[in-house]
Amino acid sequence: MHGGEMEVKPGYKYTEVGVIPENWNASMIGEVATFSGGSQPPRSTFRFTPASGYIRLIQIRDYKTDAFTTFVPEDLVRKRCSAEDVMIGRYGPPVFQILRGLDGAYNVALIKVNPERNRVDKDFLYYTLKTDALFDLIDSLSRRTSGQTGVDMSALKAYGLALPPLPEQRTIATALSDMDALLNGLDRLIAKKRAIKQATMQQLLTGQTRLPGFSGEWEVKRMGEFTECTAGGTPSTLISSYWGGSIRWMNSGELNLKQVKDVTGRITEEGLRNSSTKMIPVGCVLVGLAGQGKTRGTVAMNLIEICTNQSIAAIFPNRSFVSEYLYYNLDSRYDELRDLSSGDGGRGGLNLTLIKSLPIPFPNVDEQAAIAAVLGDMDAEITALETRRIKIRALNQAMMQELLSGRTRLITPGAKSADEELTQTGGRKENVHFLRSVLAAEIIDQLHDQPTFGHVKFEKMMFLVEHLCEMDTGSTYHRKAAGPYDNRALRSIDSQLQKQQWFEARKQEGRYQYVPLAKRGGHKSYFDRHFSGIVETFEKILSTFKTAKTEQCEIVATLLAAWSDLLREKEAVSDEMIVHEVLHNWHEAPQRMSEDRWLAALGWMREKGFVPKGVALP
Secondary structure: OEOOEOOOOOOEEEEOOEEEEOOOEEEEHHHHEEEEEOOOOOHHHOEOOOOOOEEEEEOHHHHHHOOOOOEEEHHHOOOEEOOOOEEEEOEOOOOOEEEOOOOEEEOOOEEEEEEOOOOOOHHHHHHHHOOHHHHHHHHHOOEEEOOEEEOOHHHHHOOEEEEOOHHHHHHHHHHHHHHHHHHHHHHHHHHHHHHHHHHHHHHHOOOOOOOOOOOOOOEEEEHHHHOOEEEOOOOOOOOHHHEEEEEEEEOHHHHHHOEEOOOOEEEOHHHHHOOOOOOEOOOOEEEEOOOOOOOOOOEEEEOOOEEEOOOEEEEOOOOOOOHHHHHHHHHOOHHHHHHOOOOHHHOOOOOHHHHHOOEEEEOOHHHHHHHHHHHHHHHHHHHHHHHHHHHHHHHHHHHHHHHHHOOOOOOOOOOOOHHHHOEEOOEEOOOHHHHHHHHHHHHHHHHOOOOOOOHHHHHHHHHHHHHHOOOOOOOOOEEEOOEEEOHHHHHHHHHHHHHOOOEEEEEEOOEEEEEEOOOOOOOHHHHHHHOHHHHHHHHHHHHHHOOOOHHHHHHHHHHHHHHHHHHOOOOOOOHHHHHHHHHHHOOOHHHHOOHHHHHHHHHHHHHHOOOOOOOOOO
């Protein structure tokens, strides 16, 4: 401290929103964005199936269930949102929700965020609204509106934010968007692995599919015929000497651990003696008899010695069966276990009599162990993915705090001219990202006036040019529904094109199109200087796909990417292997087209010479 002022490191300044970079501004959300609440036509006009002249009505309860089953007359709608818009759910719980991907009319439970385009990037504002600090503030200041918890809009508008220049906002938003894409990709992969495991359980645990080396008929026994089954109990909570000892005691809410390695409860020897709970050995299969939510019918296994409460049935292990096999068998029958509940309407819960009467199909113990091992490996893979997701989510939260506060910078402030982009301190040096925008500008310059050309087709053309011309432009493509996609590179290119006044990516009639700007053609001297060696292949690619539909470009780019990936792992790759990679290891979207169509596209690619480096042509 000097003279009452806070010391800050060079390049930073102290403001009302904290220490921020010198070329950033301190602002409030209400200064860079306006907010428009929704409206709702009369309920008498509602339809619950699509019809001509009707539009989907977005309601917050629909968003939670992904239903969106209400439709209203389009001519009565005053407030609409698109999938690109940032929306706020204004009523809770939770109090404050930041939503995207909505397309239709929106009702009074939603508010559209309207950023001032010349001051704040929409994606940057989206991530600012998602910060934990803002969520905590809005939750703490929530107010009651007609009996519902609502968002305090005055507090939201007055919330301070650090505002970088627009190019840096876009760079920050791109980095955070890439992290979101990674998390979403993991979510889809985890869901896919779970679905595969579920299908495998159905096949293996019923004997529909047999593992190699096993044959013979299975035997069906009822649970009570081959093992002991018991429930636990709870020591009196009024006697303190029963609690706080060294004996692990499990309540039914902990069944969701599935593989129980520790529990929160502890009781004493005295508590054990004076209650109906009992010690159960390692390797028991545990079944929820009753409890809140989805506890009833939930199955777990204890990997440590424990005792349980009265809402858990413990099935004791013995040499006649493999406990892990029994665990997976019962785990696959969750709905059946819930339907077995006693009492009126199945609300009475499970009991030991029902558990003991369950029929269990049994192969011999060797086949049981083999089946359990296969399913255990699948569980381990899913657990590893879930652990990775937790770590990446924590990293994402830390990145948001660092980038949105300016503590970590991704770009050096200050715009450069085209020539400056190619000149670095210490002499002239090619800037690969600038040259990528030059390559992009030439593609756009030749194709922008084609009715089929937009963001998606441009991305596929970039991929094809980079790979078939063997260009390294620093792009990192990911497997997406529409083929190989690099969101960060696309945003970088769009930003550079606009900065150089060559082209602007502008949303028109529901899709992005490239609009020429004042200095269109300014890239050509750089293109001629740096890309003269690829002109022949480049022109062949553009002439071939100039009038092609976007879907054709997606197909070729996807096949080329999958083909190249396989060649990095294998010396010889067949067409069937490439198509299998696309249909089963890429994304669900390619499965909308038949295998024959993918194979025909591969044949066409070979005829045209659009194949990975080193592949022999016919």
